[in-house]
Amino acid sequence: MRLAELSERSGVSTATIKYYLREGLLPPGHRVSATTAEYGEDHLRRLRLVRALIQVGQVPVTTAREVLRHVDDDSLGRTIRLGAALWALPHGPEPDEGDEAVAAARREVDRLLAMLGWSTARELGALSPVHRSLVVAVATLIRLGYAWDAELMAPYAELMHQVAVRDLDFVETHPSEAEKVETAVAATVLFQPVLKALHQLAQEEESARRYGL
Amino acid sequence: MRLAELSERSGVSTATIKYYLREGLLPPGHRVSATTAEYGEDHLRRLRLVRALIQVGQVPVTTAREVLRHVDDDSLGRTIRLGAALWALPHGPEPDEGDEAVAAARREVDRLLAMLGWSTARELGALSPVHRSLVVAVATLIRLGYAWDAELMAPYAELMHQVAVRDLDFVETHPSEAEKVETAVAATVLFQPVLKALHQLAQEEESARRYGL
Numbered sequence: 001m002r003l004a005e006l007s008e009r010s011g012v013s014t015a016t017i018k019y020y021l022r023e024g025l026l027p028p029g030h031r032v033s034a035t036t037a038e039y040g041e042d043h044l045r046r047l048r049l050v051r052a053l054i055q056v057g058q059v060p061v062t063t064a065r066e067v068l069r070h071v072d073d074d075s076l077g078r079t080i081r082l083g084a085a086l087w088a089l090p091h092g093p094e095p096d097e098g099d100e101a102v103a104a105a106r107r108e109v110d111r112l113l114a115m116l117g118w119s120t121a122r123e124l125g126a127l128s129p130v131h132r133s134l135v136v137a138v139a140t141l142i143r144l145g146y147a148w149d150a151e152l153m154a155p156y157a158e159l160m161h162q163v164a165v166r167d168l169d170f171v172e173t174h175p176s177e178a179e180k181v182e183t184a185v186a187a188t189v190l191f192q193p194v195l196k197a198l199h200q201l202a203q204e205e206e207s208a209r210r211y212g213l
Numbered sequence: 214m215r216l217a218e219l220s221e222r223s224g225v226s227t228a229t230i231k232y233y234l235r236e237g238l239l240p241p242g243h244r245v246s247a248t249t250a251e252y253g254e255d256h257l258r259r260l261r262l263v264r265a266l267i268q269v270g271q272v273p274v275t276t277a278r279e280v281l282r283h284v285d286d287d288s289l290g291r292t293i294r295l296g297a298a299l300w301a302l303p304h305g306p307e308p309d310e311g312d313e314a315v316a317a318a319r320r321e322v323d324r325l326l327a328m329l330g331w332s333t334a335r336e337l338g339a340l341s342p343v344h345r346s347l348v349v350a351v352a353t354l355i356r357l358g359y360a361w362d363a364e365l366m367a368p369y370a371e372l373m374h375q376v377a378v379r380d381l382d383f384v385e386t387h388p389s390e391a392e393k394v395e396t397a398v399a400a401t402v403l404f405q406p407v408l409k410a411l412h413q414l415a416q417e418e419e420s421a422r423r424y425g426l
Contacts, residue, residue, distance in 0.1 A: 010358075011356065044358075048357050048358050048359075051357055052357055056353055056357075077424060077425060077426065078420065078424040079417070079420040079421050079424050079425060079426050080426060082420060083417060083420070086413065086416075086417075092406075118414070118415075118418045119418075120417060120418050120421035120422070120426065121414050121417060121418050124417070128414070128417065130410055130413040130414050130417060131410075131414060133406070133409075133410040133413075134407065134410035134411065134414060136406075137403075137406035137407040137409075137410050138407060140269055140403065140406070141403050141407070143224065144261050144264055144265055144269075144399075144403070145223075145257075145261050146261075146399070146403070148407075152383070153407070153411070155379055156376065156379065156404075156407070156408060156411055157411045157414075157415065159372055159375055159376050159379075160408060160411040160412040160414075160415045161415040161418070161419065162372055163369065163372050163412055163415065164412065164415035164416040164418070164419045165419055166368055166369065166372075167416060167419075168416070168419050168420060168423060170365070186357075186359070188413065188416070190350075190353065190354050190357070190359070191369075192409060192412075193305075193346070193349075193350035193353070194347065194350040194351060194354070194361075194366070194369070195369060195373060195412070196346075196350075196405060196409075197343055197344075197346040197347035197350050198347065198366070198369055198370045198373040199373040199376055199377065199405075199408070200299065200343040200346075200401065201331070201334050201341070201343050201344060201347060201370075201373075202331075202370065202373045202374040202376065202377035203299075203377040203380060203381070203401070204292070204296060204299075204333060204334060204337070204341065204343060205331045205332075205333050205334050205374070205377070206374065206377045206378055206380075206381055207291065207292040207295060207296070207381060208292050208333035209333070210381060211290060211291040211292050212290060212292060213290065213292050213293060213333065
């Protein structure tokens with residue numbers, strides 16, 4: 001398809017598409033003459049992912065380019081490739097290592113991972129920005145005086161593991177390796193608000209069931 | 214306890230506590246002389262909630278005051294009181310009613326709630342800002358071209374319902390009605406980052422189990 005059709009089918013203006021091309025977020029089309037290029041379904045899919053990252057995830061352009069570099073690196077195994085892409089996303093503040101609450105949080109997270117038998121999470125440990133985000137979130141609870149430990153977290157972690165199983169099942173419904181990795185990255189950015197809203201809606205529902213309106 | 218002790222036990226500076234008192238976020242202490250007041254455990258607890266809202270949830274002071282007004286309104290039933298407090302929290306952009314994707318998202322959310330038999334969520338419908346956030350989140354997915362329907366959401370919703378059951382079980386471990394409502398509001402703000410990190414950690418773990426590192 002030509003640029004105009006790519007714009008129409010994606011809902012992204014031609015000016016924005018040209019900007020993404022210049023910034024290297026979208027691979028160039030197949031040149032058919034000095035002034036026109038052909039784009040394919042893979043461009044449409046990539047455009048979707050770029051919008052998910054930039055417009056929904058509010059990821060800076062340089063970060064998005066970094067994420068996409070990992071998405072496209074098919075020399076890596078899927079977990080590493082995906083991991084590298086997800087790790088490149090913004091993950092909030094780093095834990096303050098001098099802080100007592102951070103030390104306490106790290107102990108509880110370590111105990112939790114041992115209880116669950118999550119061996120990859122244990123092996124990667126603080127190398128993973130996700131692991132560090134969890135430590136920061138738990139430290140905040142501890143600092144505010146909420147008793148929050150591995151035993152309290154374990155059932156939540158088991159449920160989130162069931163959510164992750166569904167996520168990967170969904171990713172696997174996509175035929176090509178490129179689509180699988182792209183869908184997984186888009187899902188991380190786009191499903192989060194859906195899950196959050198479902199969670200709060202479920203809280204309202206369960207509260208009404210227990211206590212009435 | 215005196216102001217100095219309240220400050221030490223809460224980790225909040227006396228200047229900040231005085232600011233919260235002036236802004237009506239913290240009820241005044243029991244005056245024992247012209248210059249000193251006594252504070253109790255309920256002040257400590259309230260201070261924790263105020264910090265959770267303002268420092269972690271980044272809720273504006275006027276919004277926090279609105280949330281707390283509902284928390285303190287014991288003329289209301291628990292679901293309504295909690296609901297009113299949670300509804301006063303920021304909930305992102307409103308759905309754009311002229312948008313095709315919003316109409317499609319609303320149809321899928323309605324179908325989902327019917328499938329699940331969530332009668333309160335159906336009854337409250339778009340009155341609830343949480344319901345509206347879900348419509349906005351689903352509309353974003355649809356607009357970006359992801360096929361996302363009630364059937365895909367249902368298992369996620371069932372899992373988030375199990376999470377909500379645990380949330381309310383945790384809330385019920387607190388003895389007084391005031392603590393229950395305060396904990397529920399704090400949980401909404403503070404557990405979200407923990408759940409999100411657990412979810413991503415579970416994705417890493419499950420991916421490594423399926424595909425290796």
